[in-house]
Amino acid sequence: xxxxxxxxxxxxxxxxxxxxxxxxxxxxxxxxxxxxxxxxxxxxxxxxxxxxxxxxxxxxxxxxxxxxxxxxxxxxxxxxxxxxxxxxxxxxxxxxxxxxxxxxxxxxxxxxxxx
Amino acid sequence: xxxxxxxxxxxxxxxxxxxxxxxxxxxxxxxxxxxxxxxxxxxxxxxxxxxxxxxxxxxxxxxxxxxxxxxxxxxxxxxxxxxxxxxxxxxxxxxxxxxxxxxxxxxxxxxxxxx
DNA sequence: TATATTTGTAACCGATTGGTTACTTAAAAT
DNA sequence: ATTTTAAGTAACCAATCGGTTACAAATATA
Numbered sequence: 001x002x003x004x005x006x007x008x009x010x011x012x013x014x015x016x017x018x019x020x021x022x023x024x025x026x027x028x029x030x031x032x033x034x035x036x037x038x039x040x041x042x043x044x045x046x047x048x049x050x051x052x053x054x055x056x057x058x059x060x061x062x063x064x065x066x067x068x069x070x071x072x073x074x075x076x077x078x079x080x081x082x083x084x085x086x087x088x089x090x091x092x093x094x095x096x097x098x099x100x101x102x103x104x105x106x107x108x109x110x111x112x113x114x115x
Numbered sequence: 116x117x118x119x120x121x122x123x124x125x126x127x128x129x130x131x132x133x134x135x136x137x138x139x140x141x142x143x144x145x146x147x148x149x150x151x152x153x154x155x156x157x158x159x160x161x162x163x164x165x166x167x168x169x170x171x172x173x174x175x176x177x178x179x180x181x182x183x184x185x186x187x188x189x190x191x192x193x194x195x196x197x198x199x200x201x202x203x204x205x206x207x208x209x210x211x212x213x214x215x216x217x218x219x220x221x222x223x224x225x226x227x228x229x230x
Numbered sequence: 231t232a233t234a235t236t237t238g239t240a241a242c243c244g245a246t247t248g249g250t251t252a253c254t255t256a257a258a259a260t
Numbered sequence: 261a262t263t264t265t266a267a268g269t270a271a272c273c274a275a276t277c278g279g280t281t282a283c284a285a286a287t288a289t290a
Binding site for chain 1: 265266267268269
């Protein structure tokens with residue numbers, strides 16, 4: 001039973017569920033009502049989400065309120081962060097190109113500012 | 116064949132592969148050499164990674180160099196970003212507590228600065 | 231040319247996934 | 261007390277996943 005956050009957010013339905021209950025906690029039926037799939041199917045997704053800590057369930061009478069607890073997403077964020085430099089290289093290239101343009105412009109006015 | 120980035124990075128081996136070739140492109144055998152699993156298994160992972168655009172293959176003779184192209188990770192980052200405010204709430208609470216402390220201290224010196 | 235190396239790919243396998251229906255339990259409402 | 265409602269759960273199913281071995285194709289080397 002591999003239950004890490006990466007696997008939990010791999011499924012689009014689970015990402016939608018997170019999107020739903022991040023705004024406000026909902027009971028299971030309310031969540032299920034937003035999807036075409038059956039209630040037990042949603043219940044299974046919710047189990048996976050609780051097992052990896054992204055959702056906590058609060059009992060209220062016969063209802064179960066599902067509440068997003070997204071701290072674990074920080075793991076994903078941390079993993080991503082180490083690669084940001086790679087995927088933003090192109091953007092950086094564009095940026096330095098634009099900076100180059102600025103510099104060229106600036107040269108006309110102030111030659112000192114070039115470094 | 117659902118092949119989105121979320122699903123691609125869900126597998127820990129694939130995340131390791133990304134970690135490997137992000138530093139420098141490697142041919143398939145070199146990548147496979149780093150894992151306990153067979154070469155065809157790695158080849159399959161690589162196919163998934165190329166299909167969702169996280170890796171590109173460059174032919175060089177009989178070798179295939181696998182190169183990370185991590186732009187797609189921005190999708191994941193963007194999805195995460197909308198929730199950062201939630202998972203950092205606790206941190207924010209701590210921060211505002213500290214700020215409150217600062218303010219309380221400041222009151223001794225300058226009552227005006229409180230707003 | 232014959233041989234070795236790198237890779238792709240097909241066929242197979244067991245486990246997991248994402249879904250279903252049917253049934254049970256527990257709480258609320260009548 | 262009976263009925264309705266909310267949810268858990270078991271049993272099942274087809275498809276996918278992550279792996280294997282075996283073989284084929286293409287390039288490089290002896």
